[in-house]
Amino acid sequence: MAEYLQPLIDGRWVDGAATVRSLINPATGEVIARIRDVDATQVHDAVVVAKHAFEQTNWATDTPLRVRVLRKIADRLEMAADEFARLETQNTGKPLRESELDVADSVSCFRYYADLIESKRPWQKEMWDGSKSLVVYEPVGVCGLIVPWNFPLLLGVWKLAPALAAGNTVVFKPAEITPLTMLKLGGLAQESGMPDGVFNIVLGDGQVVGEAMIRHPDVDKISFTGGSKTGKHIYMTCAEGLKRVSLELGGKSPLLVFDDVDSDISVDIVLFGAFFNQGQVCVASSRILVHESIYREFIEKLRQRAMELRLGDPFDPDTDLGPLASAAHLEKINEYIRDAQAAGATLLCGGKVKPDLGPLFLEPTIFVGVMQDMDIVQEEVFGPVITVQPFASEADAIALANDTKYGLAAGVITNDLARAERVARSLRAGTVWLNGYHTPHVEAPWGGFKHSGIGRELGPEGLTGFMEPKHINIHPEPSKVGWFVERARGVRE
Numbered sequence: 001m002a003e004y005l006q007p008l009i010d011g012r013w014v015d016g017a018a019t020v021r022s023l024i025n026p027a028t029g030e031v032i033a034r035i036r037d038v039d040a041t042q043v044h045d046a047v048v049v050a051k052h053a054f055e056q057t058n059w060a061t062d063t064p065l066r067v068r069v070l071r072k073i074a075d076r077l078e079m080a081a082d083e084f085a086r087l088e089t090q091n092t093g094k095p096l097r098e099s100e101l102d103v104a105d106s107v108s109c110f111r112y113y114a115d116l117i118e119s120k121r122p123w124q125k126e127m128w129d130g131s132k133s134l135v136v137y138e139p140v141g142v143c144g145l146i147v148p149w150n151f152p153l154l155l156g157v158w159k160l161a162p163a164l165a166a167g168n169t170v171v172f173k174p175a176e177i178t179p180l181t182m183l184k185l186g187g188l189a190q191e192s193g194m195p196d197g198v199f200n201i202v203l204g205d206g207q208v209v210g211e212a213m214i215r216h217p218d219v220d221k222i223s224f225t226g227g228s229k230t231g232k233h234i235y236m237t238c239a240e241g242l243k244r245v246s247l248e249l250g251g252k253s254p255l256l257v258f259d260d261v262d263s264d265i266s267v268d269i270v271l272f273g274a275f276f277n278q279g280q281v282c283v284a285s286s287r288i289l290v291h292e293s294i295y296r297e298f299i300e301k302l303r304q305r306a307m308e309l310r311l312g313d314p315f316d317p318d319t320d321l322g323p324l325a326s327a328a329h330l331e332k333i334n335e336y337i338r339d340a341q342a343a344g345a346t347l348l349c350g351g352k353v354k355p356d357l358g359p360l361f362l363e364p365t366i367f368v369g370v371m372q373d374m375d376i377v378q379e380e381v382f383g384p385v386i387t388v389q390p391f392a393s394e395a396d397a398i399a400l401a402n403d404t405k406y407g408l409a410a411g412v413i414t415n416d417l418a419r420a421e422r423v424a425r426s427l428r429a430g431t432v433w434l435n436g437y438h439t440p441h442v443e444a445p446w447g448g449f450k451h452s453g454i455g456r457e458l459g460p461e462g463l464t465g466f467m468e469p470k471h472i473n474i475h476p477e478p479s480k481v482g483w484f485v486e487r488a489r490g491v492r493e
Helices: 040-056 063-079 081-092 096-119 154-165 180-190 206-215 228-240 263-279 295-308 327-342 394-402 417-426 459-464 483-492
Strands: 020-024 031-036 123-126 132-139 142-146 169-173 199-201 221-225 244-248 254-257 287-291 346-349 365-368 385-391 409-413 431-434 467-474
Touching: 040 142, 040 169, 040 199, 040 206, 063 081, 063 096, 063 154, 063 180, 081 096, 081 180, 096 154, 096 459, 142 154, 142 206, 154 169, 154 180, 154 221, 154 459, 169 206, 180 199, 206 228, 221 228, 228 244, 254 263, 254 394, 263 295, 263 385, 263 409, 287 295, 287 394, 295 346, 295 365, 295 385, 327 346, 327 385, 385 394, 394 417, 409 417, 417 431, 459 467
Parallel strands: 142 169, 142 221, 169 199, 221 244, 254 287, 254 409, 287 385, 365 385, 409 431
Antiparallel strands: 020 031, 123 132, 132 467, 346 365
């Protein structure tokens, strides 16, 4: 066995051609693995074998094979759930119970798409001219999947399961700092009867590996989750070759708190929405909008409860928040905190690192007294940093909620369900939770409006996003095509 972890290309763990680097446990600072990245030539090799597997194996055409393989992966992942969860926590720093949820949801995702393709049938209809039309869905081809570091297994599976279920072959790029669980999943896939070359994993950063993937002429689709700036670059680059693209990008999600709910319950929902996974979540409720009649009471309770959240060892079951993912990411967050204070926002609590725990443990941070045009209100911070603003009316709340370039998610807390549904219809967001937050459902679509992306993951839409619809029109037997031929014959004569 090599002294470092390797990429997976054509069913083999191969020696990367680029530099060896170390992965760090963000909670302890310890080296947990060494990685050998690929170069652009090896990305090309992975695409070539993926194209060969798509064209020369029966993966794209044998639905029962794909169903069996996806179910075997799910079974093996479920049996190894504890190991995967511990590895995810070690690599990301998120609390162990959150990693356990991620693994369980990943198992469900594989099973959902196995069931979906097993039951899927072509649409068909008898047409007005006596013919019959079928609409069948065929795989796109070679898919390049690129995922971020905050949910390396779960967000990877959200792409991988439907891409494979649809019959595509895959070149997968994990985030450079959190590849461990996806590499382990690659081993499970190889044990589950998947043909060589169907699922390839390339390791490295976006500038080399990601760029080679999005520019390769034989990659038919790119599916990317990450920042909006990178997403725009991918979109523009893929347009040159008319590649299919889906993008799940940034968010600045509002959570609207009305005055008819017990404030302790509302604070519970806000804390979960804002600080789950240290706020390193694209749908994190980073903008809290509170009815003015309860605003003062609410922010005081929120401040007290936020200060009681426990930071510490992510393997400790009593820990609420673990460390941030990296020193570079912490510095970006600190810059937003400094800029918000310089712009006149009031720091209600937090904003400091807990050096007794380690260099990456940032306190839950709450700003009040903010203006709508401040960066802390408009830009995605992607950390345990939120703003709280009062609103006077339902219309005021909706206007504030929609007043960013993002539209990934939103939430509404109220006992008035008619109002909740009315407000939900007015919010420009891809997912709206009423009296809850954060829980995705594999059967329902996930994605955003505006600058939060293009396309959807999960649900039936997540499968069809990796397929091309084909219309087949069938006449019962060869015959003249009617008036057009007769008219053409008359013109010629």
